[in-house]
Structure formats: C-alpha cells, structure tokens
Amino acid sequence: MLRFLVPLGIFAALVAFLWVGLGKDPSLVPSPLIGKPAPAFRVVQLHDPNSQIGNADMLGKVWLLNVWASWCASCRHEHPLFMELARARLVPIYGLNYKDKREDGVNWLSQLGDPYVVSAFDADGRVGIDYGVYGVPETYVIDRQGIIRYKHVGPVTMEALQTKILPLVKELEKI
Amino acid sequence: MKHLLETPKNSIPGIFRGEKQKWPLLRNPSLALFPAPAAFVLPVPHHFFFSLLLLAMLWIAMPLAVAGEAQPVAEDPVLEKRVMALAEELRCLKCQNNTLADSPSELAHDLLREIRTLMQSGKSDAEVVAYLVERYGEYVRFRPSMNQTTALLWFGPLILIVGGAIVLLITLLRRRKRIAAATPLSDAERTRAAILLNKKMNDGAGEAGT
Secondary structure, three states: HHHHHHHHHHHHHHHHHHHHHHHHOOOOOOOOOOOOOOOOOOEEEOOOOOOEEEEHHHHHEEEEEEEOOOOHHHHHHHHHHHHHHHHOOOOOOOEEEEEOOHHHHHHHHHHOOOOOOOOOEOOHHHHHHHHHOOOOOEEEEEEOOEEEEEEEEEEEOOOHHHHHHHHHHHHHHHH | OOOOOOOOOOOOOOOOOOOOOOOOHHHHHOOOOOOOOOHHOOOOOHHHHHHHHHHHHHHHHHHHHHHHHOOOOOOHHHHHHHHHHHOEEEEEOOOOOOEEEOOOHHHHHHHHHHHHHHHHOOOOOHHHHHHHHHHOOOOHOOOOOOOOHHHHHHHHHHHHHHHHHHHHHHHHHHHHHHHHHOOOOHHHHHHHHHHHHHHHHHHHHHHHHH
C-alpha cells in the first residue's frame, strides 16, 4: 500500500505547487521595500516649480503615494477611483508624476480632476528608481513613521481598495 | 514591447473616426488596456489598402525605431564595456526575460544610465548590484545570490539527485539481500519446475508448429 501512497503523495504535492504557481501573476515582483523606510526624496511640485515636496513632509500621517503619468493608460483607468477616494477624505493621496512633461501632467489633471494633495514632479524618473517603480501606475501605503507598508502594482481596483488598502490604512491610523 | 501597465494612449486619431458604433469595446478605455494592432482593429475589406499602407509605413519606420533604442555609448569605452557586462547579469523588470543590456524599454535605459553614473562615481560592480537589489529585489539578478530563501533553488537539484541515488541504492541493496535470503530450491522442486517449463516449451513449440 505504502509503495503506491508515497508516489501519489509526492505527485499530489507537485500538483498543489504547480496549481498555486498557475494562479500567480509573474509580472508582480515582491518589493524589497515593504517594511522599510520610504526612500527619501525632495523634488519640485508639479504645479509649482518654485515649491518642493518631500516624503519627510508627510511624517506623522498615513498617506498614499500614487505614481502616475499622463502617458499611462492604466492611470486613466484607475483615476476615477482616486477621485472618489479623495472626495471621501479617507486618506491623503500624494502623486508622483513620473517621467512626464510638466505641461502634459498639469493638463491631464485639469481635464480629469486632481485627486492629489500635491503631486511631486519626477521628470527623469530618479525618485521612481529609488522606489523600485517598474510599471506605472504603482501605489504605496506609507505609515506615520514613514515606513512603506504596502505596494500595489498596476491600476488600483475597487476590490484592492476595499480588501487591502483601506483596511490597512484604518489599522495604521490606530497606531 | 512596452509593458501592459505602461502603454501610451491607445487611440490613433482618425482611425476610429466613424467607427464608434462598430467597435465599442475598442473605444472603451477600461477594456482596451493596450493598443490593438492596427491591422486587427481595421475592418479588412473597407480599409484593406489603408492597413497595407500602415504596415508598409511600420516596416519602413522599424529601423528608425531600433536606432532610437540603441544605448548611447559613453565617452569612456572601458566604462561602457563594464556597464554592459554587468547589465547582461541583470533582469529588466519590464520585459522580464530580457537583460538590462538588451531590453529596449525606457526603464532599462534609465537603469543603465543609473549604473553608468554609479560606476563613474567609483562604485564597484557588487555595490551597483546591491543598489539595484535594494530597490527592485533579488529578482533583478539573473544569478540569484546565495541566502536562506534561495538555498533551495541552489541546492534543490543536488538534493533531488543525491536523494534519488540513496533511494536507488537502498532498493538495490534490499533486493540483493532478499535474493540472498531466499532458500534455494530443493531437488524435488527443481525437477518439478523443469517438467513444467519443458511442458510449456513443448506446448509452445507444438502451437507454433501447427
């Protein structure tokens, strides 16, 4: 009996591993930054080249950092959700306008609406590299101490917002 | 070659004019996340020649596009050689099976520039790799470093082969022992076996003969 059960067990384990592997999205790369302090940046603001914005300004509150660009189709896709989130005032959203032209970024926001408290302007993508951005849009949840708690790659969906991001924000705000 | 998450706007002005009702799915930005190939979008009989023209234009433009993607050679050829050698070892996160050296994506381009800057400032290869791993994770390395999480990856095949060899060895030894332990046939049994075998052989021969 054992001589049949052992190979069957091994086979079942293999199937289980492969089955789980099938359900995973290979384009999602786990970020090494989760649980680590958000990389420091201080760049000019999108709307005001004379003012700067940095992650240190947000210390003490839980906030979202959304990496977006006017040339990014998926950003347009997730944009209405951020507008709604901004209206609900559940969590402040800061934008990082990534590898964009200032004019295009400003136009995009004036046409579609601006859900961001402030958008930082990362023209050459240097901040993006520090944050390990590899596919726009990306969204980070950062806590009061400035630690990255969560990263969402790709357009944020209602599901991701309700099941992951907002519960996490609520929890972090309690601390 | 651009990644799905980072595609420029999907509308080509003019192509969709008047086609709104016909191709509602392709007009809907929420469903069409990436630009459909022009030849696929166009209704073939109507715009057939137009799509041919478009294809021809694409074909002509191709060398230009490739030329645009080529990496600028730094002033220092030695440094450039070092940059490219290291880039061969690193994965582009946008086109995941390409190395940084041969990926045409803009991110790869930016990262090469970053590597160049870091090397110019005197960083060693190991330090540059550490810089990238810090940001993008172990995944950027085509040859993962050895640590607790990658130990199974490195030693897994060896463990399997050694384990298999041990199982094989045990099985063979047990078999040999079993054969050795088996009591040899008595003379009577031997004769009976010979008779049975003979009979069978004769039967077989008889059948074949008829």
